[in-house]
Amino acid sequence: MSKIMIITEKPTAAKKIAEALDEKGSPKEVQKRKASYFECSRNNDILIVVYALGHLFELKQTEPGWKYPRLDTEWVPKYEVIKKDKSSKPLINLMNKLAKDIDQFIVATDYDIEGSLIGYLSLVYACNAEPNKATRMIFSTLTKKDIVESYESPSSLDFPMIDAGQVRHEVDWLYGINLTRALTLSVKNVAGWFKIISTGRVQGPTLSFVAKRDYDINVYVPTPFWGIKIIGEYEGTKLEIEFEKKKIETLLDADNIVKDLRNTSATIKAINRRKRTQSPPSPFNLSGLQSEAYRHFGFKPSRTLALAQKLYLDALISYPRTSSQKIPESIDVKQILKNLETRKKYSAEAKQILKIEKLIPKQGEKTDPAHPAIHPTGNKPTRRLTPSENKLYDLIVRRFFALFGEPAVKESIRADLVSGKHKMYLRGLRIIEYGWMRYYKPYAYTKEKEIPSIIEGESLSLTSIEREDKFTSPPARYNPSSLLKVLERKNLGTKSTRSGIVDSLRSRGYTLNDTFEISTLGYATLDTLETYVPRVLSIEFTRHLEEEMGQIQDGAQRREEVLAEAKRDLLTLLKTFKEQEKEIGQALVAGLQRYWKAKEELGPCPACEDGTLIIIKSPKTGKRFVGCTNYREKKCEQTFALPQKGIITPLEKECPHCGHIMFQVRSGRRKWETCVNWTECPGRQEDIQELEKRRKQRSEKKEDKK
DNA sequence: GCAAGGTC
Numbered sequence: 234m235s236k237i238m239i240i241t242e243k244p245t246a247a248k249k250i251a252e253a254l255d256e257k258g259s260p261k262e263v264q265k266r267k268a269s270y271f272e273c274s275r276n277n278d279i280l281i282v283v284y285a286l287g288h289l290f291e292l293k294q295t296e297p298g299w300k301y302p303r304l305d306t307e308w309v310p311k312y313e314v315i316k317k318d319k320s321s322k323p324l325i326n327l328m329n330k331l332a333k334d335i336d337q338f339i340v341a342t343d344y345d346i347e348g349s350l351i352g353y354l355s356l357v358y359a360c361n362a363e364p365n366k367a368t369r370m371i372f373s374t375l376t377k378k379d380i381v382e383s384y385e386s387p388s389s390l391d392f393p394m395i396d397a398g399q400v401r402h403e404v405d406w407l408y409g410i411n412l413t414r415a416l417t418l419s420v421k422n423v424a425g426w427f428k429i430i431s432t433g434r435v436q437g438p439t440l441s442f443v444a445k446r447d448y449d450i451n452v453y454v455p456t457p458f459w460g461i462k463i464i465g466e467y468e469g470t471k472l473e474i475e476f477e478k479k480k481i482e483t484l485l486d487a488d489n490i491v492k493d494l495r496n497t498s499a500t501i502k503a504i505n506r507r508k509r510t511q512s513p514p515s516p517f518n519l520s521g522l523q524s525e526a527y528r529h530f531g532f533k534p535s536r537t538l539a540l541a542q543k544l545y546l547d548a549l550i551s552y553p554r555t556s557s558q559k560i561p562e563s564i565d566v567k568q569i570l571k572n573l574e575t576r577k578k579y580s581a582e583a584k585q586i587l588k589i590e591k592l593i594p595k596q597g598e599k600t601d602p603a604h605p606a607i608h609p610t611g612n613k614p615t616r617r618l619t620p621s622e623n624k625l626y627d628l629i630v631r632r633f634f635a636l637f638g639e640p641a642v643k644e645s646i647r648a649d650l651v652s653g654k655h656k657m658y659l660r661g662l663r664i665i666e667y668g669w670m671r672y673y674k675p676y677a678y679t680k681e682k683e684i685p686s687i688i689e690g691e692s693l694s695l696t697s698i699e700r701e702d703k704f705t706s707p708p709a710r711y712n713p714s715s716l717l718k719v720l721e722r723k724n725l726g727t728k729s730t731r732s733g734i735v736d737s738l739r740s741r742g743y744t745l746n747d748t749f750e751i752s753t754l755g756y757a758t759l760d761t762l763e764t765y766v767p768r769v770l771s772i773e774f775t776r777h778l779e780e781e782m783g784q785i786q787d788g789a790q791r792r793e794e795v796l797a798e799a800k801r802d803l804l805t806l807l808k809t810f811k812e813q814e815k816e817i818g819q820a821l822v823a824g825l826q827r828y829w830k831a832k833e834e835l836g837p838c839p840a841c842e843d844g845t846l847i848i849i850k851s852p853k854t855g856k857r858f859v860g861c862t863n864y865r866e867k868k869c870e871q872t873f874a875l876p877q878k879g880i881i882t883p884l885e886k887e888c889p890h891c892g893h894i895m896f897q898v899r900s901g902r903r904k905w906e907t908c909v910n911w912t913e914c915p916g917r918q919e920d921i922q923e924l925e926k927r928r929k930q931r932s933e934k935k936e937d938k939k
Numbered sequence: 940g941c942a943a944g945g946t947c
Contacts, residue, residue, distance in 0.1 A: 243946060287945030299940080320947070347945055402944075409942025417941070433942040542947075554946090730943060 235336040239282045239370070240328070240355050242342040245552070246375060247271055247284035250341055253380035254280055267323040270331065281335070283328050285342070289321045290354040292406045301414040302807045304800050306406060308354060325359045332360035338367040340390060341383075343603040346782070349391055350398030364390055373602055376563040396792040397782040404778055404799050409433035411803060412769060415810050416758065416817075420825065423818030428825060430758055431741055434778070435726045435734050437762060437769040440743055442719055444759050446711055447751040453707035459487035460701040463657060465499065465650075467685050467693040474499070474695070477656040487700050490655060498694045499650035499657055501687055507647075510640040513669035515558040515597025516606030517632055519728045520721050522553070522625075525632075527714035529676055530624050533747075534717045534732035540625045541607070548612050550629055554729045555604035558597025560636065564605060566592050569633070572611025579630060582672050586637045594636035595669075608633050631673050638669025643679065648687060652695065659684060711749040723772050724779075742828055753831065757824025761817050765810050848875065859909050873909045 239254075241247040248271065251260035255273030260282070262271050271282040291314045292306040311321040332338075338360060340352035352369075356362045368387035372379040409432070416430035432440070461476040481487045515521065522541065523534035532540070541553035560566065567587070574583035586592070597606070609630045618626060641664065648659040661684035664670070670677040687693075711719070713735050720731045738744045743755035751759075759770070768774050784790040810817065849860045859873040908914050 285945085286947060289945095292942095343945090351945065398944095402942095405943050407942090411941090413941040427940075429940060431941060435943065546947075727944070729945070734943085 234277045234279070236279045236281065236334060237337045237339060238332060238335045238360070239280060239339045239341050240352050240360075241282060241284045242348055242351055243286060244269075244284045246341075246343075247282045249375040250380055251280070251282040253375075253377040254282075254384055265323070265327055267320070268327040270327065281331055282341075283324075283331065285324060285351055285355050286320055288347075288351055288354070289325055290358055291315070292402055294410075299414065301411045301418070301811075302804060303411060303414075304407065304804065306403060308358060310358070325355075328355060328359035329361070332362060335360070335362075338362045339370055339384075339387060340367060341370040341372075344371050344373070345602055346394055346398040346401065348603070349394045350402070353390065353395045353398075364392075374561060374563060374605065378563070393786045393788060397785045400785060400792050400795050401778065401782060403796055405434055407799060407803055408769060408774075409436075411807060412762075412766060415807060415814075416761065416821065419810075419814045419818035420821050421818075422814060424822045424825075426822075426825070429741070430754075430821060431737070432758070432762060432769055434769065434774055435720075435730070436737060438723070438725055438772050438775070439716070439720060439734055440738060440755060440759055441770040443711055443716065443738060443744060443749050444751050444755065446708060446749070450707045450710065455704035455706065457484075458482060458703055458705060459484060460703055461487065461490055461494070462697075462699040462701050463494065463695055464697040465659070465693045466696045467687060467691075470685055471696070472659060472684065472693070474650065475658045475660060477658065491698050491700050493653055493655060494695055494698045496695075497652045498692045499652040500692045501648050501689050502651050503649045504687070504689060505647045505649070507645050508665070509643050509645065511643065511668075512640050513595040513635050513638050514632065514673070515595060515599075516560050516608065516636055517629065518556045518558050518597075518599055518601070518606055519553055520556070520717065520731075521558070522607055522629070523717060523732065524714050525676070526625055526628060527712070529628065530621070532621070532625070533713045533736070535713075535736050536621075537625065538729075538732050540622055543622060544626055544629075547614065547616070548610055549614060549626060550610060551606075551608050552604045553607055555601045555607060556599050556728050557601035557604060557606045558599045559606055560594045560596065560608060561605055564608065566594060566637075569609060569611035572613075573609065573630065576613065578627075579634075582631075582634050586634060586672070589637060592637060594633075628676060631676060634672035635669040635677070638672050639666065641668035641670045641677075642666035646684060648684070650693070659687075713747065716749065725772060725775055742832075745831070752828045753824045754821075754828035755824075757821050761820060765813065765817070766806055768806075874911075875909075876907075876911075 239247075239250060241250055248260075248262075251271035251273050252258055254260075254275050256275050260271040260273035260280075262269050270284070271280075273280045273282065289311055290308045291311045293309045293314050294303040295305045295307050296303060310325050312318045312325075338356055340349075340356060342348035342352040349369075353364060356364055356367055367390055369390050370380070370383040371388055372383040413429065413431040413433070416432065417428070420430065421427055459481040460479060461481070463474040463476060465472045465474045476490070481490065517525070519538065519541075520534075523532075523537045526532040526537040527534065538553065541550065544550045545553050570583045570587050570592070573579045574587065576583075607629060609626070614626075643662060643664050646661040646663075650657040650659060660682065662679065662682045664679060664681055670679075709715075713732070716735050717731050720726050720734070725731075726734050738749070738755075739747065742752055743758060744750060745752050762770050781790060781795045785792055785795065847860065848857055856877060858875050860871065
């Protein structure tokens with residue numbers, strides 16, 4: 234009898250592996266203070282299944298000081314670097330203690346670069362085990378079959394993969410930490426202000442994409458063009474008719490067309506009908522879910538990820554950080570549908586789908602080595618979901634339903650009309666078969682457009698002809714969802730990190746509001762990097778790193794060589810940077826000053842024409858209030874009182890009650906939104922009542938518990 | 940006080 238330790242990446246994986254390997258299928262979960270592990274028996278062996286929580290170890294500089302350059306690092310427990318982290322210590326301590334009388338170690342983390350590294354570091358630094366004697370379980374799904382097979386035919390640790398992972402961490406650390414410090418300290422040394430100005434392998438290109446778009450919009454010159462708006466009539470029904478050309482280049486041409494068509498009728502020359510089938514959509518992977526949730530609910534991708542994580546922890550949906558669009562056969566879709574059938578909200582659709590003889594879900598193209606596509610588990614919620622959680626859950630359930638639907642069939646009709654030398658079109662669209670759209674209902678919509686039944690040779694009168702004056706428009710600004718898609722397409726960041734990186738542009742102050750308009754600070758940072766470190770702005774940096782990681786995995790390069798080269802390059806960069814620190818600092822300070830100034834403005838003054846509202850600190854009383862920029866010259870007397878505590882950030886919206894500007898107040902852990910007119914606003918009375926009501930409910934609940 | 944990558 235021997236004692237075997239299996240190291241996994243996360244608690245849910247540990248549980249599944251323990252259940253699959255335990256002879257009775259019911260492993261014992263042993264609680265140890267703030268951590269736990271699973272114990273099972275198999276073939277007279279005792280299996281101890283422990284879990285990490287992603288990375289438990291981090292890189293730390295070996296030399297002290299918040300300075301640059303810092304080129305040497307070592308692996309240390311996460312809690313040594315991140316003060317707030319409370320979870321890594323109990324897990325590392327538990328592994329350390331349990332490892333003392335283990336005969337055999339098995340790494341069973343996700344089979345990818347980061348997973349292999351997580352396993353290796355836990356093995357070496359938490360368990361003090363000899364990695365050459367440990368083995369590796371390799372599985373692609375957490376099904377009993379895969380787990381048992383991988384347990385029975387173990388491999389050795391994949392050292393080239395682990396090396397590649399280490400290099401990824403080290404290069405990102407070297408560039409990210411050193412350049413961020415260089416930027417930040419240049420400002421500190423020039424102006425004495427401490428404001429983190431960050432960059433990195435992914436942040437750099439992301440900022441540069443947004444800047445490129447901002448630039449394209451700023452230099453865009455709209456050109457005029459003209460359109461023709463035609464309303465026709467057929468047996469008393471008014472019809473919108475499309476002119477053959479959507480864009481007419483000159484005013485003269487447009488006017489001539491209007492003249493030609495006025496008071497005429499058009500003859501129907503041909504009627505074209507085309508049937509088109511539309512297959513069901515693919516199962517959700519994380520980015521698909523994020524993009525759909527943004528479209529329908531306006532949720533930022535980072536919010537969708539956070540909500541999905543909660544649903545996953547409540548066992549309502551499968552693991553959300555997946556890139557797979559496949560529902561493998563091992564998932565019992567019938568059981569999931571049966572469970573959903575018991576829910577009033579979903580029973581009708583589930584019942585209908587369960588009538589289908591062979592339940593085969595639609596599959597998408599993308600795969601993931603570790604997890605299937607996002608799908609509901611069918612479990613009933615054990616608590617009341619928040620409105621946002623409910624929305625996201627509903628979207629996931631209905632998308633799952635849609636996978637079993639028939640293709641939708643649409644028919645488009647185009648009637649070709651002629652009047653004199655001009656051609657026009659009358660278009661209609663109708664849905665013949667709803668198919669999967671029935672199941673995905675609120676989230677699948679096609680505008681149907683009815684047209685009367687007409688036949689070739691008939692004519693209809695053109696009752697109104699109007700010229701439309703238009704301008705071409707610049708490219709659209711990014712939104713959180715479209716920017717995330719760009720990162721995905723360029724293979725920058727990962728499914729778990731992209732949404733956070735998109736948010737970081739805003740939280741660092743590189744962009745204003747959520748419109749991805751670049752701030753003066755963003756421009757100054759970009760300018761500096763372009764001049765001194767263009768490499769960190771290009772996606773080539775990532776491509777090069779990927780290449781070298783590949784070579785390490787193929788055995789064509791050694792980790793130490795790649796690292797030495799990275800350090801050498803970085804050191805020359807940092808040297809020139811330090812020599813120019815003063816100029817760099819001055820440029821960044823200028824951008825920062827203008828950024829802060831820009832931020833202080835809350836919006837137009839409601840009382841006068843040319844003023845803007847700003848936050849003013851009274852020199853006499855020291856109290857802050859909102860006033861008009863014309864207040865100081867006594868041209869405008871508009872003022873609003875402000876709460877005296879907390880950080881105030883203006884919001885891009887108006888109060889629904891009084892129309893005044895809204896802002897957010899953050900005081901300690903609390904934050905709330907209110908309008909600038911809060912002392913007078915009628916809506917605030919309602920808010921106060923609402924707050925009172927909630928407070929009462931809360932205190933009642935507390936009493937109930939007692 | 941910093942990166943990017945896992946995870947809760």
